[in-house]
Amino acid sequence: MQTHASYIAPRHATERKLVQIWSSVLGIEEISIGVHDSFFDLGGHSMKIMETLAKGLAEGWHVTVKDYYDLQTIQKIAQKIDHGSTDYLHSDASRLKFHKPPKKDIAHATYDPIGNVLLTGVTGYLGIHLLAELLDGTNSKVYCLIRGRDPRSRLLEQLSFYFHDKFEKYKVMLSSRVVIVKGDLSEKQFGLSDAEYAQLDSTISSVIHSAALTKHFGNYADFEKANVTTLEELISFVGRNKRLHYMSTMSVSGHVSFGKEQRVFTEDDFYVQQNYEDNVYVKSKFWAEHALFQAISNGVDAAIYRVGNLTNRHSDGQHQHNIEDNAFMSRFKFMLQHGVASNQLISNEIEFTPVDACSRAVVALIKADASAGENYVFHLYNHHKVGLGEVVQLLHKSGHAIDLLDGAAFQDLMLRLSQDDKHIHDIQMLMAAGEQLEGDYAIVKHDSLQTQIVLSKSGFYWPQIDALYVQKIVTYLQNSGYLPVNEMRSLIQHV
Known part of the structure; x- marks a missing residue:
């Protein structure tokens, strides 16, 4: 199976070894893999990348997931292996209009700080805990925007998984304080009819946006659509008569080159010359914040909550439904499973931000109307590292x-x-x-x-x-x- 006519066989040891690994991982003959063939055109995907990286480790190679998405071919990946790291520059940093959060026009912010809430991402790890906190700690009616054929069943499944002891209580609330809105953030007007959208618009006082595509590798266009474009749709919905509470991530702080002066990332910072582009998720959240800063400078009332490393509930140790997808738990499991850790990392600080504590903090800030003042960016992570x-x-x-x-x-x-x-x-x-x-x-x-x-x-x-x-x-x-x-x-x- 040749993917194009201009087939070129591997020409040196690194290319030949890469072809062997790809052949093994993808289940195709070596003769079918040319140096200009794309890994993805040959049937590769994110987990197949992981397998190739693991096999490449035995060769002493340091290749990243991002390299596979950026370089894609045997020739380019082999070139990176043989000639050192690829230099990823901030190609889009010149587009930055904001280096710090802009000042907020709060003259119009005279409405109920909570009121009726539109909550996105409610079937996610943080979102479901935000729902529970809103139900337990406020009198608000919560409108949950959920996509899919049977959104009610999806929500009940998550409530049963995370809150078995309170499930019956929350189930009753589904008919009194929880309104399920069947819609899709990725569509115009959330996929609602004009009448449905207008009704929702007139009902909602505040929006809590916790939905996000949180994987750490993939094609940036998918992350931009899921994490930036959907936020822009919500900004349009919020207008100037609602407040938007946006769940961002501390990861937008990125990392900086050694040799530069130390960077401290506070609530008053946004761009500190950090590298935010190596991770597609981080890059999308960075530009989402930038889009929100633009909206705020135009009069939109919003708050940003940069969330840290969400870990098991403090109350009972419960973790997310799809725990196998959690990066931190993968590290933790490896350490326990093999009984080892590297002493080179012994001084590394580890952050545990229990999800129940984080959701309480978010709702506490909203109830206190904390974002009504000049400071509307909050860092929500457990500083007891x-x-x-x-x-x-x-x-x-x-x-x-x-x-x-x-x-x-x-x-x-x-x-x-x-x-x-x-x-x-x-x-x-x-x-x-x-x-x-x-x-x-x-x-x-x-x-x-x-x-x-x-x-x-x-x-x-x-x-x-x-x-x-x-x-x-x-x-x-x-x-x-x-x-x-x-x-x-x-x-x-x-x-």
Whole structure:
């Protein structure tokens, strides 16, 4: 199967090895793969990329998911492998109109800070917890925009999964305080008729937008449509008589080159010369904020909530429905499953932002009308970060031993696992969880002091991360089947 007439066979060792790997992963003959053929035209997709990266690890290659989407062919990927990192420049940074959040015109903001709420993304991890918090902590009527043939069943399924103990209570509320709006954010007027749209427009006081495409790789056009274009549609709906509460991400802070002065990313910052383009999700959220800043400068009333690393519920350790897609949990599972961590990362700080705490913080800020003033950007992450060494100690207290390996030993383990078909999936998940930067970047330091002060006035404080919480996470991973007990290495094996 040749994808085009101008077939060119591999010409050197790297190209030949890439062809072998692609042949194995894609299940096609080597003779069918030319150096100009696209990985995707040959049947490749995101998980197939993971498999090729894992096999390439055994060759000592450092290729990223983004490289596959950007370069696509044997020739270009081999060139990157042989001649170093591809230089991704901020090709669109010149389009930036805002480097900081613009001042807000609040003269017209005289309406109820909550009122009737339109909530998007309600079937997602944060969205379903925002719904629960609105039902438990306010008297608002919540209009849930849900796509699909049977949106009511989708919502009931999520409520049953996340809130088994409160399910009957919430089920009753579906006929009194929850209104299901069958629609699609990606369509004009959400796919509603003129009459339906006008009725919704006259009913809603505020919009909480938590829907997003959150995968970390793919074609940027898909992310732009899901995360930027849909926000622009909501901005049009909000107009000047509603307030829009937009759930963004702390990841828009990106990272900066080593050697530059240290960057601190506060609520008053937007562009600090960070690299926001390496990750398609982050890039789309960055430009979504930019679109919202433009709307705010034109008189739209909005607030931005930059959310951190959402983790298991603090109350009971419950995590998201599709936990296997969560990057952080993939790392956590790998550490528990293999009982190892790299001592090169021992000083790395780890952020745990429990989803129930985060949803309480969002609703607390909305109820307090916190965004009515000049400050309308909030950093919602648990600032009680813990180092990897502390996490290892907390796991030890819970009976789970983790060995710290030096860089060479950890790399050797990665290589051995990548050569074993039984463990290739572990490597794929670790790679999907978050690829290492190429060595010339540093993470921007986050700051949330302004938000902490505002939250404290509402009596909200982020929880400390202790052994009890860590054990709740482990217990949930076991009970959910995501990490079977027989796959965990415990202290018993170390006696």
